Amino acid sequence: xxxxxxxxxxxxxxxxxxxxxxxxxxxxxxxxxxxxxxxxxxxxxxxxxxxxxxxxxxxxxxxxxxxxxxxxxxxxxxxxxxxxxxxxxxxxxxxxxxxxxxxxxxxxxxxxxxxxxxxxxxxxxxxxxxxxxxxxxxxxxxxxxxxxxxxxxxxxxxxxxxxxxxxxxxxxxxxxxxxxxxxxxxxxxxxxxxxxxxxxxxxxxxxxxxxxxxxxxxxxxxxxxxxxxxxxxxxxxxxxxxxxxxxxxxxxxxxxxxxxxxxxxxxxxxxxxxxxxxxxxxxxxxxxxxxxxxxxxxxxxxxxxxxxxxxxxxxxxxxxxxxxxxxxxxxxxxxxxxxxxxxxxxxxxxxxxxxxxxxxxxxxxxxxxxxxxxxxxxxxxxxxxxxx
Numbered sequence: 001x002x003x004x005x006x007x008x009x010x011x012x013x014x015x016x017x018x019x020x021x022x023x024x025x026x027x028x029x030x031x032x033x034x035x036x037x038x039x040x041x042x043x044x045x046x047x048x049x050x051x052x053x054x055x056x057x058x059x060x061x062x063x064x065x066x067x068x069x070x071x072x073x074x075x076x077x078x079x080x081x082x083x084x085x086x087x088x089x090x091x092x093x094x095x096x097x098x099x100x101x102x103x104x105x106x107x108x109x110x111x112x113x114x115x116x117x118x119x120x121x122x123x124x125x126x127x128x129x130x131x132x133x134x135x136x137x138x139x140x141x142x143x144x145x146x147x148x149x150x151x152x153x154x155x156x157x158x159x160x161x162x163x164x165x166x167x168x169x170x171x172x173x174x175x176x177x178x179x180x181x182x183x184x185x186x187x188x189x190x191x192x193x194x195x196x197x198x199x200x201x202x203x204x205x206x207x208x209x210x211x212x213x214x215x216x217x218x219x220x221x222x223x224x225x226x227x228x229x230x231x232x233x234x235x236x237x238x239x240x241x242x243x244x245x246x247x248x249x250x251x252x253x254x255x256x257x258x259x260x261x262x263x264x265x266x267x268x269x270x271x272x273x274x275x276x277x278x279x280x281x282x283x284x285x286x287x288x289x290x291x292x293x294x295x296x297x298x299x300x301x302x303x304x305x306x307x308x309x310x311x312x313x314x315x316x317x318x319x320x321x322x323x324x325x326x327x328x329x330x331x332x333x334x335x336x337x338x339x340x341x342x343x344x345x346x347x348x349x350x351x352x353x354x355x356x357x358x359x360x361x362x363x364x365x366x367x368x369x370x371x372x373x374x375x376x377x378x379x380x381x382x383x384x385x386x387x388x
Contacts, residue, residue: 009090022293084109115381120290151312175368176296183302204279209244221334299355324356
């Protein structure tokens with residue numbers, strides 16, 4: 001059954017895979033902070049899940065793996081069909097273009113509330129221009145009832161470039177846990193020899209080491225800053241929290257400059273909030289972004305943010321107020337911005353405090369949850385005939 005008088009409606013969240021990432025982190029926050037009396041939740045992974053699922057605190061969340069194989073795996077449609085007919089969700093919420101095609105299966109299976117989220121683009125389609133993906137998005141208008149873009153930038157792209165009717169689009173920002181991510185009374189010290197001296201200046205970032213996150217640019221800017229400031233270079237430290245295929249290239253860049261002892265690539269960590277409280281300035285050098293969870297977390301921690309001027313970054317970072325926006329691939333501009341915050345503690349604290357205030361005002365978890373639940377209410381079966 002879709003729901004009963006004693007059972008809230010079920011939302012089935014469809015993701016490509018359930019592993020470490022901003023999209024997945026946002027889903028965990030949504031589920032854990034949703035009132036259980038309003039909606040139940042389940043997750044379907046087109047591929048596989050991981051230990052990341054242990055971050056979900058609610059005990060009633062079922063996770064299903066569809067086991068999609070690489071390339072064209074037509075069997076996954078049948079497996080999803082069976083799951084939909086078994087669970088009978090009131091709503092299926094897919095995320096990003098990799099799961100959009102499954103909305104057609106949901107329509108055929110009789111799922112009345114069909115919602116699709118657009119979180120941003122990856123390296124195979126950085127600007128949303130891939131012809132096949134554009135055609136899929138346009139065709140989806142016939143089955144998707146509501147679209148949820150993460151940023152105003154993506155909202156404009158959906159309505160103007162893709163042609164989604166504005167009435168079907170509701171933009172919802174990510175929210176951040178301002179209790180978990182909060183400033184320390186005094187900057188904490190990193191738990192690594194050579195990085196734990198009070199006089200060190202820590203430039204930090206968090207994210208998967210993949211091409212779209214572009215940490216190579218940050219490594220190059222760090223080297224450039226050290227060369228510009230030879231008298232203060234010994235105090236500089238670069239911390240990259242994450243893991244991925246671009247790790248070797250980042251290590252090569254700092255090693256070739258003789259700065260390998262001043263760079264720590266931590267791998268995957270469970271103590272991100274603690275590590276952020278050790279940073280002096282946060283950097284995000286992505287090639288494109290929707291709404292970055294890590295920028296929000298850094299702002300909540302009271303850090304000034306230096307970011308590339310792409311995607312939704314400008315909706316979070318107020319240039320000259322909470323941080324600095326730099327042109328993509330401008331190593332000099334990025335190094336200069338990092339240097340301003342690294343060596344001007346007063347400026348860093350002022351812009352970090354402004355970022356914290358902005359997050360408290362506009363990017364709370366409560367506001368995010370309200371936005372999603374409002375959309376879910378709009379597409380519940382009782383509204384189907386009224387608003388299409």
